[in-house]
Each structure stands twice: as C-alpha cells, then as structure tokens.
Amino acid sequence: MGRNKYPEETVAKILDAALELFCAQGYEGTSIQDIVDRLDGMTKGAVYHHFKSKEEIFNAAFDRAMAPIVEHRRSMLGVGNMTGAQKLKRLYAPESVVPQIELWARMRPAADPVKSSRLLAMQYQGSFDESADGCLLPVIEEGIADGSIACECPREAAEAVSLLANLWLLPLFRPLEPKERMLARAQCLVQMAAAVGLDLGNEVLQTTAQIWDVWDRAGW
Amino acid sequence: MGRNKYPEETVAKILDAALELFCAQGYEGTSIQDIVDRLDGMTKGAVYHHFKSKEEIFNAAFDRAMAPIVEHRRSMLGVGNMTGAQKLKRLYAPESVVPQIELWARMRPAADPVKSSRLLAMQYQGSFDESADGCLLPVIEEGIADGSIACECPREAAEAVSLLANLWLLPLFRPLEPKERMLARAQCLVQMAAAVGLDLGNEVLQTTAQIWDVWDRAGW
DNA sequence: TCATTAAATACATACTAGTGGTATGTATAG
DNA sequence: CTATACATACCACTAGTATGTATTTAATGA
Secondary structure, eight states: OOOOSOHHHHHHHHHHHHHHHHHHHOSTTOOHHHHHHTSTTOOHHHHHHHOSOHHHHHHHHHHHHHHHHHHHHHHTTTOSSSOHHHHHHHHTSHHHHHHHHHHHHHHOOOSOTTTTHHHHHHHHHHHHHHHHTSSHHHHHHHHHHTTSOOOSOHHHHHHHHHHHIIIIISOSSSOOOOHHHHHHHHHHHHHHHHHTTOOOOTHHHHHHHHHHHHHHHTTO | OOOOSOHHHHHHHHHHHHHHHHHHHOSTTOOHHHHHHTSTTOOHHHHHHHOSOHHHHHHHHHHHHHHHHHHHHHHTTTOSSSOHHHHHHHHTSHHHHHHHHHHHHHHOOOSOTTTTHHHHHHHHHHHHHHHHTSSHHHHHHHHHHTTSOOOSOHHHHHHHHHHHIIIIISOSSSOOOOHHHHHHHHHHHHHHHHHTTOOOOTHHHHHHHHHHHHHHHTTO
16 A cells, blocks of 8 residues: 555544454454554554554554543533532533443443453543542532532542542443442442532432443443 | 472462562563573473463462462451451451551552553452452441441442452552541541441551551552 | 655565463473 | 473564655745
8 A cells, every 4th residue: 555645544544443452352452463454455564653652552542532521521610600519410410421431332341350451540540630630629629619519538539439430330341230230339429429528419320320221232 | 400399389489479570560561481580490381380371370379469368358257246347347457458468568569550450450350359259248248137237238338448448548559649648538438438337447547557657668 | 837856754564572372302209 | 100390492473673665745946
C-alpha cells in the first residue's frame, strides 16, 4: 500500500482495531501482529510509524474512547444555576453514566479481573484521579461552599464513592450479577455515602437498573 | 548441578526468588530468566521441572506467602465464646492485619497500579472471595444469627467493606499517603460501614496507624 | 498559474534480542 | 533398574528497530 493522503484515517483504523482487541483479549493477550492482521493490507511498519509503542497505542485507544464521556461530565462543572448537591446527583444520574456504559458494553472487556488486569488498573487509578482532579471532589467542595452539602471528609468520601462506583457498581471485570443484587449494591452505596454527608439520590438505583439492562442486552 | 536429595528446597528457592521479583517488577516485568538468574547455578530446566508455567509459579508463590495469614483469619471462625460483632472487630484489629502487611512490605510491590496490575487484580478478585467464601460474610451472618449485628444487606456490605479495606486502606499499589489522610480514610470507612449496620470498631484506626508505620519504616 | 524540484511523510520489508515453553539428554537417589 | 532432578538445546512468537521506497506536500522559479 502506498502512502495515504489522509493518515488520520489510518490512525483511526489502528485505534479501532486495537481498542476492540485490548478489551476482548486484554493487553498482554493482544499482540501488535493481532492488531496488524485486522488492518487489511497494512503492516507493522505503519503501526510503528504512527505509534512508538504498544503502550502508547493502548493509552491512545482508551483516551480517544473516553474523551467524549469525560467532556460530557466536565461540561456540568461550569453551570451556574445548580447547587453542588444537585450536580452531585447529576453525576450519577442515568444520562451521565449510561453512555459510558454503552461504550464499555460495545468493547466487551473480558469478565475476568486477571485477563483485564490492565484495564482494571486504569479504572482503579482513574477512581483516584476522578476524586482528586476530576469532577467528584470539585462538585462536593462546591456543595460545601454553597451550603448544599455537609461533608466532613470530602476527599475521602469522594475516593470511597468513586472506587465503589467504578469497581463495584459497574459490571466491567466480573461476571454480571443478578439485577436484584446490583440494585442491592446501589442501595448499599447510597446508604454508605449518606453516612459521610453525600446524597447521591435515588436516581442511582435507576442508573444501576439501566446499566444492568444495557449489559444484559449486550449478552453478558 | 546434579540431582538434589531434597527437591522441596529447590521449590522453596524458586518461589522465594519469584515472589520477590513479581512484587518488585510485576508479573509481566519478570521473566523466567530473571528468576533463574537468582538461583545460582540452576537453570530453566529445573524451574520447568517443578512448575508447568509462569502462571503456576506466580500463583504458587502467593498462595504460599498468604497461607499462614489466611489460616490465622480462618482460625477465628470456629471460636464459640465470641459474638459475630466481636469477631467482626477482631477481623480488622491490628493483630489480624499487621502480619499480612508486614509480609507485603517485605515484598515491596511497585507503587504503580499498572505495573502491579496483576497483583491488583488478585486483590480485587480476593475481595469478592473474602466476602463470599472467606471470613467476612460468615462472621456477619453469625452476628445476625446471634443478634449482635443488625445488617439488612450482609452480602453487599461485606463486599463494599472488603473492597475498600483491601484497595483503599492498604497502601499497596499507590504511593503512601500522609498518615493523617490514611486515618481519615479509616474514619470514613468506619462511618460508612456503620451506616449499613457494621461496627468495625475504632481499632481500625489503630490498625491503620500501625500499617502506616510499617509501610513508612519499610521506606516507602 | 503552473511546472520542477526538494524535503518530509506514510508506509513496507527485513531484521534483532528476548520471551515463555518444550524436547531431550544425563546423572543421581531410592 | 527406575523414577526423579536437573541441564542443554531448541522452538515459535513477541515488541521493537533499521532501512528502503513511494507518494504527498512545500518551496521555488517563470
């Protein structure tokens, strides 16, 4: 194949193939050759021209997939006519979470923590980032400032809620539990969060139910 | 090297070397050759005579390291003269947790979730196992049966507490936070657990403080 | 405005060191 | 004598590199 006039198309193709494979087979279970084989006609040279390592492909693929979701969550922060408490509920309302879940469902990560260990590590790391630099902690602090939230340990509460939401309520790396169990988890999280001053709202239950439906439809 | 009269010594040497390397460099970052190089004079043939794969070495190394700790925690279950609530507090008291932490501290896992992703995945998986088949859920159910614990969602509460204890209170895969922050986390977890009917007891604070000291002394 | 050329880009090809794992040989203990 | 505990030699495959080649873009001059 000769030189492409629009190399960003090639990059997109590489990232699409990589994302699917990384999710289905894990990072270590996916070889560069696997990716190349999905790019009909293309060779390893092309891949290593656009990316300098497998690691970089991995990160780029997920950053690209997550970008619109991160953007959507961030967009709420600037809004002026909402209290912190209202924004907090919004963060875990269906319209904020379900699009992310639909993306994950399409990517079909392996329901085995060890196979998906790298993805799991990213979600773990991301839970802390989300609390610190992302949306959750800023929203909580906004709520404390405007008097709509009373929380003595905002940072810790944010981390705990974020961890549980990402690694426990999202059925990413483990077999899908029965719907009632997932709802029980959500109810449990709501109670626990309330104990440290965070009212996540009962929409979390609806969110969880919708997540379950998406996951179930996707054939888990 | 000729044939050893006591092959279990060879096995022990392999597992010792493997454990240290897997912790320090992660699973993928450790090659069989790395392990062999630590077994002076021995070769890959010896390793593959005793273990059939890298995976098996990994599992055997950690099972061996964890065995005494698991045993110690299990030993509490049979005791008859304690209520479930008392046993629950015991599970997170210093004498139950600190030995485990000292083991981890000696192994020095990399404070990077991605590098330690396989260990992280094991801890994650283990958190669910601990709730389901391990000590936590049985103890809670014992407490419900004897009237010392009032918990509406024992399974969910156990999972949540287990996850937070293993992935948030233990400073395994992330840089060590300041002591006050770790104590704030512990306080936060105690409050959240109380909200779903589990009294972890204030010993958790002492446990956390001791864990921090061990970690700090180990040079994190 | 357009042809010519130079340089930068987008790939393909061929190769390397190192990996997990195996097949097989050999010496020793039971 | 046999089974075990190793050592030796090898294999297919991996991430990554060095280099070659064709094509697009930019610069130039008229």
